[in-house]
Amino acid sequence: MTPAPSLPRDRPASPAELFAGHAARTPGRTALIHPDAERTGPDGRAAHTMVGYAELATRVAACAAGLEAHGIRRGTRTALLVPPGGDLLTLVLAMMHVGAVPVVVDPGMGLDRMLDCLRRVRVEAFIGVPKAQVLRRLRPRAFAGVRSSVTVGGADGTALRKLIAAGAGRPAPPPARTGPDDLALIGYTTGSTGPAKPVEVTVGMLRAMAQGAEESHFTDDETTTLVTMPLMGVFDLLAGRTVVVPRMDMARVGAADPAPLADAIRRFGVDAMFASPALLAPFVSHLAATGTPVPSLRLVISGGAPVSPALMGALRAVLPDEARVFSTYGATEALPMALLESREALAGLADGPAAGLGVCLGRPAPGMAVRTVAISDGPVPRWEPGLAVPPGEPGEIVVSGRAVSPRYFRTAQADADHKIQDGVTRWHRTGDVGWIDEAGRIWFCGRKSQRVRTPDGDLHTVRCESVFNAHPRVRRTALVGVGPRGRERPVLCVELAPGTGRDQWPRISDELRALGATSPMTKPIADFLPHPAFPVDVRHNAKIRRELLAGWAEDRLTGSRRPTAAGLALRAVPLAGWAYVAAWPLLPWDHPVLTALWWLDVFLSVVVHAAQIPAALRAERELATGRRPWATAALTMLFGATWWRTARAGRKGVSP
Numbered sequence: 001m002t003p004a005p006s007l008p009r010d011r012p013a014s015p016a017e018l019f020a021g022h023a024a025r026t027p028g029r030t031a032l033i034h035p036d037a038e039r040t041g042p043d044g045r046a047a048h049t050m051v052g053y054a055e056l057a058t059r060v061a062a063c064a065a066g067l068e069a070h071g072i073r074r075g076t077r078t079a080l081l082v083p084p085g086g087d088l089l090t091l092v093l094a095m096m097h098v099g100a101v102p103v104v105v106d107p108g109m110g111l112d113r114m115l116d117c118l119r120r121v122r123v124e125a126f127i128g129v130p131k132a133q134v135l136r137r138l139r140p141r142a143f144a145g146v147r148s149s150v151t152v153g154g155a156d157g158t159a160l161r162k163l164i165a166a167g168a169g170r171p172a173p174p175p176a177r178t179g180p181d182d183l184a185l186i187g188y189t190t191g192s193t194g195p196a197k198p199v200e201v202t203v204g205m206l207r208a209m210a211q212g213a214e215e216s217h218f219t220d221d222e223t224t225t226l227v228t229m230p231l232m233g234v235f236d237l238l239a240g241r242t243v244v245v246p247r248m249d250m251a252r253v254g255a256a257d258p259a260p261l262a263d264a265i266r267r268f269g270v271d272a273m274f275a276s277p278a279l280l281a282p283f284v285s286h287l288a289a290t291g292t293p294v295p296s297l298r299l300v301i302s303g304g305a306p307v308s309p310a311l312m313g314a315l316r317a318v319l320p321d322e323a324r325v326f327s328t329y330g331a332t333e334a335l336p337m338a339l340l341e342s343r344e345a346l347a348g349l350a351d352g353p354a355a356g357l358g359v360c361l362g363r364p365a366p367g368m369a370v371r372t373v374a375i376s377d378g379p380v381p382r383w384e385p386g387l388a389v390p391p392g393e394p395g396e397i398v399v400s401g402r403a404v405s406p407r408y409f410r411t412a413q414a415d416a417d418h419k420i421q422d423g424v425t426r427w428h429r430t431g432d433v434g435w436i437d438e439a440g441r442i443w444f445c446g447r448k449s450q451r452v453r454t455p456d457g458d459l460h461t462v463r464c465e466s467v468f469n470a471h472p473r474v475r476r477t478a479l480v481g482v483g484p485r486g487r488e489r490p491v492l493c494v495e496l497a498p499g500t501g502r503d504q505w506p507r508i509s510d511e512l513r514a515l516g517a518t519s520p521m522t523k524p525i526a527d528f529l530p531h532p533a534f535p536v537d538v539r540h541n542a543k544i545r546r547e548l549l550a551g552w553a554e555d556r557l558t559g560s561r562r563p564t565a566a567g568l569a570l571r572a573v574p575l576a577g578w579a580y581v582a583a584w585p586l587l588p589w590d591h592p593v594l595t596a597l598w599w600l601d602v603f604l605s606v607v608v609h610a611a612q613i614p615a616a617l618r619a620e621r622e623l624a625t626g627r628r629p630w631a632t633a634a635l636t637m638l639f640g641a642t643w644w645r646t647a648r649a650g651r652k653g654v655s656p
Helices: 016-025 053-069 086-098 110-119 130-138 158-168 203-217 228-239 249-255 258-268 277-290 308-318 342-346 412-418 461-468 504-518 546-558 565-582 592-611 613-623 628-640 641-650
Strands: 030-040 044-051 075-079 102-103 125-129 146-149 183-188 196-200 224-227 242-244 272-275 300-303 324-331 332-340 359-364 368-373 395-401 419-422 425-436 444-445 452-454 458-461 474-482 488-497 527-530
Touching: 016 053, 016 086, 016 203, 016 228, 030 053, 030 086, 044 053, 044 258, 053 086, 053 158, 075 086, 086 102, 086 158, 086 228, 102 125, 110 196, 125 130, 130 146, 158 228, 183 203, 183 242, 196 203, 203 300, 203 324, 203 332, 224 228, 224 258, 228 242, 228 444, 242 258, 249 277, 258 277, 272 277, 277 300, 277 308, 308 324, 308 342, 324 342, 324 359, 332 342, 332 368, 332 425, 342 359, 342 565, 359 368, 368 425, 412 419, 412 425, 452 474, 452 488, 458 461, 461 474, 461 488, 461 504, 474 546, 488 546, 504 527, 527 546, 565 592, 565 641, 592 613, 592 628, 613 628
Parallel strands: 030 242, 075 102, 075 125, 102 183, 125 146, 224 242, 224 272, 272 300, 300 324, 488 527
Antiparallel strands: 030 044, 183 196, 324 332, 332 359, 359 444, 368 395, 395 425, 419 425, 425 444, 452 458, 474 488
16 A cells, blocks of 8 residues: 655645545545445345455555556546446546546547547547447547557456556556646536537646535535445545445436435445436435435435425435435536535525526535626626626626636637636636526526527526426426527427326416416417427436427427428338338249349348447437337338438438
């Protein structure tokens, strides 16, 4: 184990030094509890492996030595394509140990966009599971600058163990003594409302983020956390807590089974957890339906999207009375920015959304300054008098502080669009519209890029949607604009509550129209469309992708995405192929040419069309039609690429 370094009094500890210090002071404390894919417990439940701080520090130091042997050193920009879990946390700590720079890209943004992000950053090294290594060889252009590559993961995790074993035979490097302005990692934004941007997270910013989370949420007696987002696991280890990794796919939190989460909380005495609202909702439903108690859980932190008052109330009903539930507002560029505890949210603020005030985000987090400025779509290079808007008036939310990224990585246009220089202070423009009340609380009105610009003024998505979300048969709504910017027609897409039949829609739409007429803000909304399942971001499974719904709504209202005559003629080709396949009893089988054509037609109609189904499913998600996967598969088998490829390229396709 690497000894804890002695630090100059005028230099704060780096993240690697913080972790090494905890390992030296509390070597016997459990650092990490994670599922063991190779073992099952005597009770039939999934077995877990427990790793102490001393053992984890030894692994991290050996892994760091192995990385250095592969040429991954201080400042090396390294693509990290490893599923969330214990291996990823070990690798991140090892990279911090040597001072390498992880480049973290969300695979949920789509393969082509992910590869484009890695290409633009010009990664110099690559760490990935075997499947990712195959991708690197198939798409070499995105990894043209890679000089060293390391394979980890696999079904049994032996690849990482080999890396650690190789490093154990080498002298362990000391923890990197990085300074506050050194680059710690490059994290990409989700790209859910625009192009994904590479965010520079400096060492000082990373420490401030960890410190902000600590001061905002944790008390000394909260020592064991359930992690559903890898970055929060890093923060917990830097704080000296025990991290429990549940058995779940952290890349698809909305599809996670809540039962293993509740089991892990009970088995290991978890007293704190971080989760997005998309994960908390089924988790709460599971606890309520099964009556499963979680007496140890006293702190719940949620982020990625605002937590509704209803979800906060449901959480409070299944948690101990002393438990605290926080909704945290933040972004890749700044985390946390603001926070709101459930007691305050439910004591007078819960009626705000239905009244059209927006969603309350709480007060600024420690060390953060938050203001609102006049809404504009162009750059604002310098802070000018009169730029800030008075309290109570909607404006773009801007933030400054130690936990705010100073810049984007080699993306000057993004800096120009999202940063405002104010003397020595640099403000970050969040792209969110909000207002600040007399108590200093921030209210979220919606994304600036998603506001609907009508001839009579702007409509802000969340403020309007919250009015309609109060309807008991509505799960959620999404306001979109159809038509040219500045003359958009507001349309409300509606996702009905589970168990609501489509035959009830006429009555519900009339009630929504009457509900909207009660407010001058929502009165202009005259078009209401039911949608089977909103497309959401992959990272949090909570942010509605309204830009996709806008295209869907335009098609439903205008038929703009219906197939053209040329497209219909093109689809006649695969239909003719299927007709030829069906004509086999009538063919003269002694004719070699016709027989060969028949077998070729079978291959094209069956094998090739079936191979296109995964791409067709991805295209359907992009088009947000809400079509069932089986229907997409059936259409692909029937028409092949003559419908899904043109649909994705030109946003045209078979209308649902």
